[in-house]
Amino acid sequence: MEKVYSRTTGIREDMVNGFCPGCMHSTIIKLIGEVLDEMDIMDKAVGVLGIGCCGLHMEYMTYDNTTAPHGRACAVATGIKRANPDSLVYTYQGDGDFASIGLGESVSAANRGENITVIFVNNGIYGMTGGQMAPTTLFGMKASTAPKGRIAEEHGYPMHMCEILNQLTAPAYLERTSCNTPANVMKTKKAIRKAFENQLNGKGFSMVEIISNCPTNWGVEPLDSLTFIEEKMLPEYPLGVIRDK
Amino acid sequence: MAKVEIRSESCKSCQYCVKFCPKGVLAVGDKVNAKGYEYVVPVKMDACIGCSICARMCPDAAIEVYK
Ligand SMILES: Cc1ncc(C[n+]2csc(CCOP(=O)(O)OP(=O)(O)O)c2C)c(N)n1
Ligand code: SF4
Ligand code: SF4
Ligand code: SF4
Ligand SMILES: [Mg+2]
Numbered sequence: 001m002e003k004v005y006s007r008t009t010g011i012r013e014d015m016v017n018g019f020c021p022g023c024m025h026s027t028i029i030k031l032i033g034e035v036l037d038e039m040d041i042m043d044k045a046v047g048v049l050g051i052g053c054c055g056l057h058m059e060y061m062t063y064d065n066t067t068a069p070h071g072r073a074c075a076v077a078t079g080i081k082r083a084n085p086d087s088l089v090y091t092y093q094g095d096g097d098f099a100s101i102g103l104g105e106s107v108s109a110a111n112r113g114e115n116i117t118v119i120f121v122n123n124g125i126y127g128m129t130g131g132q133m134a135p136t137t138l139f140g141m142k143a144s145t146a147p148k149g150r151i152a153e154e155h156g157y158p159m160h161m162c163e164i165l166n167q168l169t170a171p172a173y174l175e176r177t178s179c180n181t182p183a184n185v186m187k188t189k190k191a192i193r194k195a196f197e198n199q200l201n202g203k204g205f206s207m208v209e210i211i212s213n214c215p216t217n218w219g220v221e222p223l224d225s226l227t228f229i230e231e232k233m234l235p236e237y238p239l240g241v242i243r244d245k
Numbered sequence: 246m247a248k249v250e251i252r253s254e255s256c257k258s259c260q261y262c263v264k265f266c267p268k269g270v271l272a273v274g275d276k277v278n279a280k281g282y283e284y285v286v287p288v289k290m291d292a293c294i295g296c297s298i299c300a301r302m303c304p305d306a307a308i309e310v311y312k
Contacts, residue, residue: 001246001247001248001311001312002311002312003309003310003311004295004297004310004311004312005297005300005301005308005309005310006309007306007309008306011306016254016255016280016305017305019304019305020257021257021258021259021282022257022259022260022261022304023304024304025304026304026305026306027302027303027304030304030306181265182265182298182301182302185301185302186301222259222260222261223259223260223261223264226261226264
């Protein structure tokens with residue numbers, strides 16, 4: 001028998017990570033590692049982590065990474081990429097990080113067409129800090145800061161970052177995927193690969209928005225979080241390629 | 246002939262692999278690992294077709310597949 005699926009070398013062999021059961025932050029960092037393995041570019045990869053549960057990747061990843069001040073990952077990645085153009089530089093940011101506190105840096109980097117890749121993990125909530133409302137929280141979705149759920153008059157509307165960035169001229173590639181089914185996991189991996197290839201080909205700003213979960217703060221079992229994604233998240237955040245130029 | 250190897254210490258019992266295995270090979274076992282999770286075990290290894298769906302769905306990279 002031959003080994004047909006191996007654990008990626010992008011995550012530590014000897015470590016159990018700190019993510020909650022079923023958390024797709026785990027799935028996504030695994031997929032990034034698989035893509036880096038397959039492209040054979042682990043030695044030139046640099047991850048720029050946002051603040052949030054993604055910080056738990058810090059010790060778990062086997063390749064170069066740093067952590068940016070909250071929301072500023074695109075600015076930090078800009079500096080790293082401009083100083084080391086041969087590196088593959090990606091940011092890994094939650095929705096609170098990328099679309100709330102970091103909105104200015106995120107939109108500005110996209111508007112400059114900065115030659116970096118953004119992995120934007122949208123779980124509709126601030127996971128790390130205990131389930132506060134994010135810019136992406138759905139209508140009616142309860143958060144610790146919105147016990148009755150999001151109400152448009154009080155909190156505004158869920159923000160669609162792919163569509164917002166699609167108003168800009170510069171971005172090269174914007175795709176929204178999820179990891180709730182085997183087929184969607186494969187599409188996410190393909191999108192990450194394409195976004196990395198774009199960067200190596202000098203195409204400029206690429207982003208993969210991944211509709212993710214937070215079973216802990218959503219207050220559901222991991223399996224039920226898959227249903228919640230399918231029934232609630234995806235109608236608000238439809239999957240697909242929003243831009244590919 | 247195909248088989249899966251599960252690192253029981255990495256499993257957090259999310260059951261994604263159990264749900265998506267097309268052959269019903271996997272089930273939550275009755276033993277717990279050091280982190281306190283009831284880890285998944287193969288209960289019908291003979292039925293495994295080596296499709297790797299379980300491994301792709303596993304967030305914690307607890308499954309490796311041989312074919
Ligand atoms: C300047 C600053 N403000 C606030 C915080 C508190 N804080 C830490 S993580 C976080 C939000 C994380 O949410 P998100 O980016 O969606 O990540 P998730 O944990 O959901 O993956 C906040 C507000 C902080 N660390 N620094
Ligand atoms: S709190 Fe939510 S986002 Fe953070 S590790 Fe747990 S499930 Fe994942
Ligand atoms: S490789 Fe396929 S058949 Fe075998 S246990 Fe995994 S999902 Fe089931
Ligand atoms: S998917 Fe992985 S972590 Fe989840 S139950 Fe299966 S082996 Fe365990
Ligand atoms: Mg979040």
